[in-house]
Amino acid sequence: MSRSWLCLATAAMLAAASIVVLSLRFACMGWQALMPTGPDTWQITLVAHGRTVSADAQLSTVAPLELPTQHLLREDCSSEMLDCRAVDADGRHRRRHIWTLRPGQETGPFHLRCEFVVSLYPSRSQANRQTSLAYAPPQPGEYVDSELHIESDHPEIGELARAVVAERSQVNDQLEALYRMVSTEILNEPTVAGESRSALGCMRRGAGDCTAKSRLLVALARNRGIAARLVVGLTQSGDNTHSPHVWVEAYDGQRWKPMCPFYRHYGKLPRAYTIFTFDDPRLVRGRGIRHLDYGYLIEKITNDADSVGQSWLARQFLATSPHMLAPAERQLVEFLLLLPLAALIVCVFRNVIGLHTFGTFAPALVGLAFREQRYLPGLMILLAILLVGWLLRHLLDRLHLLQVPRTACMLSLVVMMLLGVVLLAQQLGYSATHYISLFPLVILTGMIERFWTQEAEDSTAASLCTLLATMAVAGTIGLAMSLTAVTRYLLSFPETLGLILAGQLLLGRYTGYRLSELLRFRDLLDSTGPPAPAVACALPNGALASSNGAGTLPSGEVALPDRIVQMQTVRLINTTTNARLGANL
Amino acid sequence: MTASIQFRLINSLVEIFRPIINIGRLLRDCWRTSRRLRELGILGMNHRNAACILDYNPRCNFPIVDDKLRMHQLCRSIGVPTPELFAVFRAHAQLRHLTDALADHAEFVVKPARGSAGRGILVITGRTATGYQRQNGQVLSSEQLSQHLSDIISGMYSLGGRPDTALVQQRLRLHPAFAPYAEQGIPDVRVIVYRGQPAMAMLRLPTRLSGGRANLHQGGIGVGVEIASGQAIHVVQHNRVLRYHPDSGIDLHSLRVPSWSAIVAMSCRVAEAVGLGYVGVDVVLDALRGPILLEVNARPGLAIQIANGQGLLTRLRAIDAALARQDCSSRTATDEQAQAATHDAQAQSATQARAA
Numbered sequence: 001m002s003r004s005w006l007c008l009a010t011a012a013m014l015a016a017a018s019i020v021v022l023s024l025r026f027a028c029m030g031w032q033a034l035m036p037t038g039p040d041t042w043q044i045t046l047v048a049h050g051r052t053v054s055a056d057a058q059l060s061t062v063a064p065l066e067l068p069t070q071h072l073l074r075e076d077c078s079s080e081m082l083d084c085r086a087v088d089a090d091g092r093h094r095r096r097h098i099w100t101l102r103p104g105q106e107t108g109p110f111h112l113r114c115e116f117v118v119s120l121y122p123s124r125s126q127a128n129r130q131t132s133l134a135y136a137p138p139q140p141g142e143y144v145d146s147e148l149h150i151e152s153d154h155p156e157i158g159e160l161a162r163a164v165v166a167e168r169s170q171v172n173d174q175l176e177a178l179y180r181m182v183s184t185e186i187l188n189e190p191t192v193a194g195e196s197r198s199a200l201g202c203m204r205r206g207a208g209d210c211t212a213k214s215r216l217l218v219a220l221a222r223n224r225g226i227a228a229r230l231v232v233g234l235t236q237s238g239d240n241t242h243s244p245h246v247w248v249e250a251y252d253g254q255r256w257k258p259m260c261p262f263y264r265h266y267g268k269l270p271r272a273y274t275i276f277t278f279d280d281p282r283l284v285r286g287r288g289i290r291h292l293d294y295g296y297l298i299e300k301i302t303n304d305a306d307s308v309g310q311s312w313l314a315r316q317f318l319a320t321s322p323h324m325l326a327p328a329e330r331q332l333v334e335f336l337l338l339l340p341l342a343a344l345i346v347c348v349f350r351n352v353i354g355l356h357t358f359g360t361f362a363p364a365l366v367g368l369a370f371r372e373q374r375y376l377p378g379l380m381i382l383l384a385i386l387l388v389g390w391l392l393r394h395l396l397d398r399l400h401l402l403q404v405p406r407t408a409c410m411l412s413l414v415v416m417m418l419l420g421v422v423l424l425a426q427q428l429g430y431s432a433t434h435y436i437s438l439f440p441l442v443i444l445t446g447m448i449e450r451f452w453t454q455e456a457e458d459s460t461a462a463s464l465c466t467l468l469a470t471m472a473v474a475g476t477i478g479l480a481m482s483l484t485a486v487t488r489y490l491l492s493f494p495e496t497l498g499l500i501l502a503g504q505l506l507l508g509r510y511t512g513y514r515l516s517e518l519l520r521f522r523d524l525l526d527s528t529g530p531p532a533p534a535v536a537c538a539l540p541n542g543a544l545a546s547s548n549g550a551g552t553l554p555s556g557e558v559a560l561p562d563r564i565v566q567m568q569t570v571r572l573i574n575t576t577t578n579a580r581l582g583a584n585l
Numbered sequence: 586m587t588a589s590i591q592f593r594l595i596n597s598l599v600e601i602f603r604p605i606i607n608i609g610r611l612l613r614d615c616w617r618t619s620r621r622l623r624e625l626g627i628l629g630m631n632h633r634n635a636a637c638i639l640d641y642n643p644r645c646n647f648p649i650v651d652d653k654l655r656m657h658q659l660c661r662s663i664g665v666p667t668p669e670l671f672a673v674f675r676a677h678a679q680l681r682h683l684t685d686a687l688a689d690h691a692e693f694v695v696k697p698a699r700g701s702a703g704r705g706i707l708v709i710t711g712r713t714a715t716g717y718q719r720q721n722g723q724v725l726s727s728e729q730l731s732q733h734l735s736d737i738i739s740g741m742y743s744l745g746g747r748p749d750t751a752l753v754q755q756r757l758r759l760h761p762a763f764a765p766y767a768e769q770g771i772p773d774v775r776v777i778v779y780r781g782q783p784a785m786a787m788l789r790l791p792t793r794l795s796g797g798r799a800n801l802h803q804g805g806i807g808v809g810v811e812i813a814s815g816q817a818i819h820v821v822q823h824n825r826v827l828r829y830h831p832d833s834g835i836d837l838h839s840l841r842v843p844s845w846s847a848i849v850a851m852s853c854r855v856a857e858a859v860g861l862g863y864v865g866v867d868v869v870l871d872a873l874r875g876p877i878l879l880e881v882n883a884r885p886g887l888a889i890q891i892a893n894g895q896g897l898l899t900r901l902r903a904i905d906a907a908l909a910r911q912d913c914s915s916r917t918a919t920d921e922q923a924q925a926a927t928h929d930a931q932a933q934s935a936t937q938a939r940a941a
Contacts, residue, residue, distance in 0.1 A: 511632035518618045521627050
């Protein structure tokens with residue numbers, strides 16, 4: 001079997017295998033494969049609007065946490081006026097989105113919208129094996145001190161706590177008694193803006209909203225030496241718009257026990273308690289913003305009937321789906337899954353179209369780095385740095401440096417330029433890291449070197465052409481990869497990698513013409529061969545095959561005289577090749 | 586009235602679909618062009634890489650052709666003439682003996698052993714009182730020459746910046762037969778050798794435009810040469826067909842490469858010795874020594890097809906077919922021998938049995 005056939009067979013097998021897995025997954029999970037919503041999946045929509053009054057206006061919104069009991073399936077944030085950046089610095093207790101004015105955008109009214117899809121699980125279920133630091137046992141001294149609005153060391157609170165706990169010695173019994181007191185004896189009130197919501201105020205008035213009642217319960221527990229904290233999130237009540245709900249978690253020695261003194265749940269919460277953050281009840285806050293208003297909406301998007309998890313196979317597919325990864329890991333997997341696709345696109349550009357680029361996969365990496373639209377101004381900066389770097393490379397050339405130290409020098413110079421860009425952006429009030437992804441740095445150095453080499457060996461025009469081709473390939477890849485549909489599809493059906501590999505294998509044995517060669521050899525099309533005698537090709541044993549004697553040309557195409565040229569050459573070659581063939585035999 | 590509305594409607598429809606029609610036409614043209622190229626037997630880059638280089642050129646043999654010193658030694662051992670080697674400098678310390686080593690030679694060429702694209706080559710045409718005179722008239726002092734050799738040894742001109750060896754070689758002289766065709770520089774002959782057989786050849790003539798370098802890319806003239814006779818059959822410069830030399834106006838179709846059979850035989854012998862099945866062998870005709878092997882290229886370019894105005898693939902197929910035929914006939918020959926042998930054995934055992 002020839003290599004090409006072997007390659008074709010391998011590719012066919014790979015493709016078949018991935019199609020089988022793909023259709024099996026689709027058969028088991030249906031459209032659920034695109035977003036495996038568990039039995040209990042909720043869509044949360046946040047809408048905020050207001051007026052920015054200064055150029056450094058900043059708004060921070062909180063996103064649902066990734067916890068053993070809840071999994072964030074998707075998040076989409078969009079706004080026309082503002083740029084969004086996820087901050088995961090304190091991922092244990094809070095995931096924030098920071099919104100800032102887009103460059104060139106005037107201050108004025110803004111509107112933003114976030115959508116989260118969250119799957120909730122009744123307990124630490126098999127579907128979500130994430131271990132979360134948020135549910136680790138509290139450190140000594142953690143969650144037991146008095147703080148603003150939670151006056152746990154106030155004598156009145158202490159008196160009440162002692163009275164309620166009385167003789168009970170078990171932590172569980174103490175907690176239950178405290179919960180019962182707060183949930184039944186303190187009246188429920190609606191949230192009214194401007195009302196004090198401290199634990200002490202709530203106790204004195206004998207009434208409070210969910211925040212005040214939860215603070216009171218936390219203060220009482222902490223007074224008795226039990227670690228307790230506020231939990232801030234959303235829950236579904238009767239109507240459709242919701243303000244953040246606050247409840248309590250207390251550590252009973254084994255686990256963090258949830259309790260909601262407002263809606264009266266103890267130990268086990270009903271569904272639709274989505275956790276956003278701990279301790280701080282304000283989910284949206286702004287700086288340099290006026291008339292800020294926001295609202296949440298929580299809707300159930302699955303009913304129990306169409307949830308996955310019926311068959312064993314479906315459960316396996318669900319458990320191994322990249323959708324079930326935590327947001328940070330999921331982003332990494334998204335990027336990894338896109339790499340082979342980008343490599344395939346590079347193969348098409350080079351072997352089918354015939355474009356020359358600087359470096360084989362450098363354009364792919366540049367394209368991937370700039371796949372987010374907000375990086376587009378960064379691409380211009382990248383190009384500018386490339387051209388300045390090339391000028392510097394000319395200066396370096398006078399010093400006749402050895403290759404590796406020279407490349408190191410170029411890297412240092414590129415870093416200096418980038419530093420300049422970052423500092424300049426800071427002066428102008430932009431955050432440069434927001435627009436430049438710094439990772440194609442080393443690629444940039446290599447590209448400058450290649451640019452210079454080609455210029456020296458060919459011409460500046462050829463070098464610029466290659467640069468243009470490189471940018472075109474990078475741009476195409478960036479555009480293709482920026483489509484969320486592509487990412488989501490790959491994340492849902494990772495077995496598509498088999499198809500991509502099959503495509504790469506096939507291109508590996510593609511022996512057809514490149515598109516650029518159609519142009520390169522266009523002059524040969526007009527000529528039906530030179531008006532010269534047949535070109536004979538000398539072969540052993542006196543056999544002479546002329547170029548038109550092999551029968552590859554259709555009849556009447558090139559009718560060259562079938563002249564056999566007897567020559568000294570033939571004899572000479574005959575002797576050498578015969579000797580060789582004889583030796584081989 | 587209605588007719589004009591209909592006409593406008595059709596027109597606007599055509600306008601809407603025009604881009605699609607144009608793209609369709611473009612694709613059709615591409616398809617036709619590639620079919621025509623295939624009919625003409627033009628070898629494409631992908632086909633060259635997949636079916637010629639990957640299949641017939643084992644990677645382990647590349648270092649031989651990439652190193653001029655190893656090539657020189659190989660050619661010596663198989664009796665193929667190469668430029669005479671005056672001196673080899675492997676280490677900076679050896680440069681102390683530079684003036685002694687070059688004392689006998691007024692003109693020579695300095696080359697890196699693993700250079701590429703002609704970088705680092707220095708042609709010295711004679712001596713002056715102050716030092717060595719370069720081809721372009723510049724005079725180099727002994728220190729400057731030593732510095733250049735030192736740069737070569739440090740690897741400034743080698744691929745990947747690896748330490749290299751500097752060679753001092755004989756300077757080749759323009760063959761009188763080429764004198765009318767090349768004002769400056771020396772023409773060279775490129776022969777494509779496929780599986781030990783010469784497949785296609787061209788002569789590269791340097792021009793004023795190419796600055797004395799026989800490089801098609803930089804404006805050199807490519808002359809397609811008949812493989813059997815060395816007769817020029819087709820001439821191009823910058824992919825355009827020519828008949829007369831742009832510098833001297835001489836008719837290029839009258840050109841016939843001297844010692845052609847020796848050049849072709851030499852190319853085949855070298856290709857066989859380096860163990861590569863698809864190579865471009867570069868040969869230069871020296872005024873005194875005749876054909877001299879310059880270098881072997883394991884990835885010869887495709888421009889030779891443009892120079893010849895013909896496709897290479899047809900020739901490669903013809904060679905494949907002829908070799909298969911020969912393979913077949915030699916195999917039947919061995920089969921016959923084997924049959925004869927078994928026949929003899931049977932006869933022998935029969936006589937033995939009879940004797941018993």
